[in-house]
Amino acid sequence: NAGVTQTPKFRILKIGQSMTLQCTQDMNHNYMYWYRQDPGMGLKLIYYSVGAGITDKGEVPNGYNVSRSTTEDFPLRLELAAPSQTSVYFCASQGQETQYFGPGTRLLVL
């Protein structure tokens, strides 16, 4: 069973480039989340979605955009990459009481 999958696993971006981090879940969960984890820190919520067509900002949304056209997919878009966006990005979906996390995407912006 796949659970939550994320692609790519690792990416290097130049300043000003854009990219989309992909996230897919196969558990039919309505709630999905994007987090970033900076070195030695906990996770910070970027955006979340309570269902297809509905998204909302988390604690650190600046520099990111999301969309939720289907229940399964919740891509995260970086439009103009900045060195401050160097981080590990986790996608998660929520069941009854549990968040299931993807394996993460390590992003380096140079």
Place this chain on the structure above:
Amino acid sequence: AQKITQTQPGMFVQEKEAVTLDCTYDTSDPSYGLFWYKQPSSGEMIFLIYQGSYDQQNATEGRYSLNFQKARKSANLVISASQLGDSAMYFCAMREDSNTGNQFYFGTGTSLTVIP
């Protein structure tokens, strides 16, 4: 103010002993959930245990139990009979429930090392 506070950056425990990892939280919402996650050196986030704000009893999951003291706003994780594989970062998190959805907040984590 910090939503989740974990005051122990690092902890050591002898194998087979019990250990308590501290977590305090700050919210004015009546409905919220408290979570603990384990992050091994490989980097994945593993759900351990959940406690709802209206739950009367402390949550337990195998060797993990959550000591929920609502008046003190604390949600400490107790790991019994520590194993070498328990060495990892542990994160406390809170979900604030509202009409429009959820906000999640994580603490800065506690690094647990189990000594043989």
